[in-house]
Amino acid sequence: MVAEVRDYLEQVRLHLNLEPQTERRILSELVSHFQEKIAELELAGRSEGEAAREAICSFGSARLVARLSYEAYSRGSWVEALISAQPHLIAAALIATHFWRRPAFLAGSVALLAVTTLLAWLRGKPNWLFSWASYVLIPLLIGVYVSRRLLAQAAQFILQGQGDASALLPLLPLAALYAASFWLLVAATVRALRKDWLLASLMLIPLPITGIWVFHVERLAPLVRSFTGEPNRWDAAMAVVFLVLAVSSAVFVRLRQRFLKTGALLTIGGIGAAVVARSIWSDLNLAGLAVVTVLGLAFTWCPVLLRSRRDSPAAEPWTQEELADPRTRT
Amino acid sequence: MQSDLLGYDSDLLRGNTDPMLLFLIEEHGESYGYRLIKEIEQRSGGFFRFKEGTVYPALRKLENDGLIQGSWKRLPSGQERRYYRITAHGREVLRKKLAMWQNFNNAIGLIYQPARG
Numbered sequence: 001m002v003a004e005v006r007d008y009l010e011q012v013r014l015h016l017n018l019e020p021q022t023e024r025r026i027l028s029e030l031v032s033h034f035q036e037k038i039a040e041l042e043l044a045g046r047s048e049g050e051a052a053r054e055a056i057c058s059f060g061s062a063r064l065v066a067r068l069s070y071e072a073y074s075r076g077s078w079v080e081a082l083i084s085a086q087p088h089l090i091a092a093a094l095i096a097t098h099f100w101r102r103p104a105f106l107a108g109s110v111a112l113l114a115v116t117t118l119l120a121w122l123r124g125k126p127n128w129l130f131s132w133a134s135y136v137l138i139p140l141l142i143g144v145y146v147s148r149r150l151l152a153q154a155a156q157f158i159l160q161g162q163g164d165a166s167a168l169l170p171l172l173p174l175a176a177l178y179a180a181s182f183w184l185l186v187a188a189t190v191r192a193l194r195k196d197w198l199l200a201s202l203m204l205i206p207l208p209i210t211g212i213w214v215f216h217v218e219r220l221a222p223l224v225r226s227f228t229g230e231p232n233r234w235d236a237a238m239a240v241v242f243l244v245l246a247v248s249s250a251v252f253v254r255l256r257q258r259f260l261k262t263g264a265l266l267t268i269g270g271i272g273a274a275v276v277a278r279s280i281w282s283d284l285n286l287a288g289l290a291v292v293t294v295l296g297l298a299f300t301w302c303p304v305l306l307r308s309r310r311d312s313p314a315a316e317p318w319t320q321e322e323l324a325d326p327r328t329r330t
Numbered sequence: 331m332q333s334d335l336l337g338y339d340s341d342l343l344r345g346n347t348d349p350m351l352l353f354l355i356e357e358h359g360e361s362y363g364y365r366l367i368k369e370i371e372q373r374s375g376g377f378f379r380f381k382e383g384t385v386y387p388a389l390r391k392l393e394n395d396g397l398i399q400g401s402w403k404r405l406p407s408g409q410e411r412r413y414y415r416i417t418a419h420g421r422e423v424l425r426k427k428l429a430m431w432q433n434f435n436n437a438i439g440l441i442y443q444p445a446r447g
C-alpha cells in the first residue's frame with residue numbers, strides 16, 4: 001500500500017479508540033476503498049503518489065473519519081446499558097438497606113459480582129464488564145488496606161527483631177492477596193486501555209469514592225459490629241452516589257459522542273469524590289473540597305496518561321496480513 | 331455524511347442520506363461503499379460530493395439499526411469488499427421515507443409557485 005495511505009489510515013486508527021477487532025474491521029473497509037479508488041485514478045492517468053493524495057483528499061480528515069466511526073460503533077444497546085448499571089445498583093441497595101454489614105449478604109453480592117465478571121472476562125470482554133470489574137477489585141483492595149497492620153508487624157519483626165515471630169504467619173496469604181490484587185488491578189486496567197481509556201476511567205471511578213468511605217468506616221471498626229453505630233449516617237449519601245454512578249454508567253454506554261462521555265466522567269469523578277468527602281467530613285472547608293475534587297479527577301484521568309504512552313509510533317496492529325485475515329472481521 | 335458544500339447547504343442533505351443509501355442498495359440487490367459513493371455522484375450529475383470517508387460510518391449506523399446487513403466477499407482478484415443488502419425492515423423504512431419525501435417535495439413546490447390573483 002502507498003506510504004501516504006498507510007500513514008493516513010494509521011492516523012485514523014490512532015483516533016478510533018475502539019477495540020482492536022472493530023478497528024481492524026473499519027480499516028479493512030477503508031483499505032478496500034483506497035485500493036479501488038487509487039486503481040481507478042491510476043487508470044485515469046495519475047501517478048501512484050498523485051492518486052493516493054487525491055484519494056486521501058476526497059476521503060476527508062483522519063480525525064473526522066475516526067470520530068464518525070467511533071460514534072457509529074461505540075454506542076451500546078439498552079440491555080448493555082442496564083447491565084452496566086447493575087453493579088452500582090447492587091452496591092446502592094446493599095448500602096441503602098445497611099445490609100453491607102451483614103456478612104452473608106456482603107459475601108453473596110461479592111460472589112455474584114465476581115462470577116459475572118469472570119464469565120464476561122472469559123466470553124469476549126464486553127464493554128459493560130468494566131463497570132463490574134471495579135467491584136471485584138474493591139473487596140481485594142479493602143483486604144489489602146485492612147491487613148496493612150499485620151504486614152507492618154511482620155516487617156518490624158524481620159527488620160528490627162521486635163515483636164512476636166507469630167507475626168510472620170500471615171505473610172504467605174498476605175503476599176498472595178497483595179499479588180492477586182495488584183495483578184487484577186493492572187490486568188483489568190491494561191485490558192480496558194486496549195479498548196478505550198474512557199472504559200478504564202469508568203472502571204476506576206468507584207475506587208476513590210469507596211476508598212474515602214472505607215477509610216473512614218474502618219476507623220470506626222469497633223462500632224461496625226453494633227447495628228446502631230456511627231457508620232450508618234453516611235449510608236444514605238453513599239447510596240445516592242452509587243445510584244448516580246449507575247445512571248452515569250448507563251448513559252455512558254448509550255452516548256455516541258466522545259466529548260459527552262468524557263464530560264460525564266469528569267462530572268462523576270470529581271463531584272462524586274467531593275460529595276462523599278463532604279458527607280463524611282462535614283467540617284471540610286472549600287480548599288479541602290477542592291483538593292478532594294482535584295485528586296478524584298486526577299485518579300479518574302490517569303488512564304489518559306497511560307493511553308498516551310501506549311500510542312507510541314511502534315503500535316501498528318493492523319498490518320496488511322492482519323487485514324487480509326477474515327477471522328479478524330465480523 | 332458531510333458534503334463539500336458545493337452549491338448546496340448540507341442541512342438540506344441531512345435526513346436524506348439514509349434513504350439515498352437504502353434506495354441504491356435496494357436497487358442493486360447488494361452494493362458496497364465505494365460504488366454507492368460513485369453512484370450518488372454520477373446520478374446527481376456531480377452535485378452531491380461527499381467526504382467519502384463519512385459514508386462508511388453512515389452505513390454502519392444503518393447496519394446497527396437493522397436496515398441493512400453487511401458481509402465480506404472475496405473477489406477473483408483476491409481483494410475483499412464488504413457488501414450490504416437491505417433488510418425487510420430497511421425496505422419498510424425506505425418506503426415510508428420515500429412517501430414522506432414525495433409529500434414534502436410536493437408541499438414545498440406548492441409554496442414556491444407564484445401566488446395567484
